[in-house]
């Protein structure tokens with residue numbers, strides 16, 4: 001056996017099959033292309049069922065990876081195949097054999113894609129966003145901080161269009177250059193907005209924004225439940241964002257609407273809201289904010305432990321796929 005053959009045989013030992021069956025229940029995915037689904041969901045008053053939002057995420061996932069098929073009506077089998085290739089991107093699987101470029105892409109974009117394909121949590125976030133009532137304004141300027149694939153920018157687009165803003169201005173900030181590039185080309189191709197490669201913890205990231213009040217800020221840069229806030233950049237980003245834009249954020253709607261953090265035993269709590277620039281409500285514990293532990297978020301007026309976001313939407317994913325697909329927090 002040559003060393004190449006030996007290497008292939010060793011790699012094959014790591015291979016496992018993706019979970020069995022379809023990734024979501026048969027019949028759940030709304031037929032049609034991604035642009036068509038976005039246009040349907042953008043119609044003011046049109047229903048926004050969780051299944052339609054999950055379809056949006058899956059179709060967006062597919063278009064993010066296979067950008068040349070933006071207008072395709074991808075079958076559920078096609079979506080399942082990609083989901084399988086994604087969950088087996090590290091160890092490999094027969095469906096990835098001979099597709100080293102695709103595998104590299106899935107590995108390289110793995111973190112951002114992992115957020116997107118946690119359908120219950122991403123759908124919960126989108127549904128909460130779409131419930132928000134916007135203040136009346138002449139224009140809609142929306143910012144998505146830590147945009148990843150740009151899925152929350154799509155959520156903002158739907159929110160704006162459903163509220164009657166035909167041409168919202170939407171800008172995402174993403175620090176990973178390759179993710180920012182891909183999200184930007186997808187969001188541009190869909191006519192949704194732009195994603196900039198920028199470090200959102202720096203005030204300079206916000207200097208050349210269009211004028212006027214900000215209508216909406218999505219900022220999912222939070223750590224997992226029970227981890228200290230500094231594990232992710234949320235506190236530093238909020239500091240920079242409010243220092244840079246201050247009064248322009250006065251009427252903005254935020255996602256999450258608020259965050260709850262506490263000391264380790266859960267005796268002393270901080271309520272991080274837009275009114276305190278997500279820095280706490282004045283009853284500061286004796287330690288800096290960044291050392292506080294992540295606990296809950298507020299979405300659509302409801303306070304929820306962050307690891308229970310999307311709990312009621314588990315059935316959007318077929319049971320064998322849940323563990324490998326649902327890993328946002």
Ligand SMILES: C[S@@+](CC[C@H](N)C(=O)[O-])C[C@H]1O[C@@H](n2cnc3c(N)ncnc32)[C@H](O)[C@@H]1O
Nearest residue numbers: 115116146147148173174175198199200201220
């Ligand atoms: C948890 S993911 C969320 C992605 C997307 N918003 C979503 O909900 O699917 C956070 C994203 O923020 C990006 N990020 C982290 N720190 C950042 C920073 N300082 N500036 C801009 N983006 C950042 C990460 O690269 C990652 O893509």
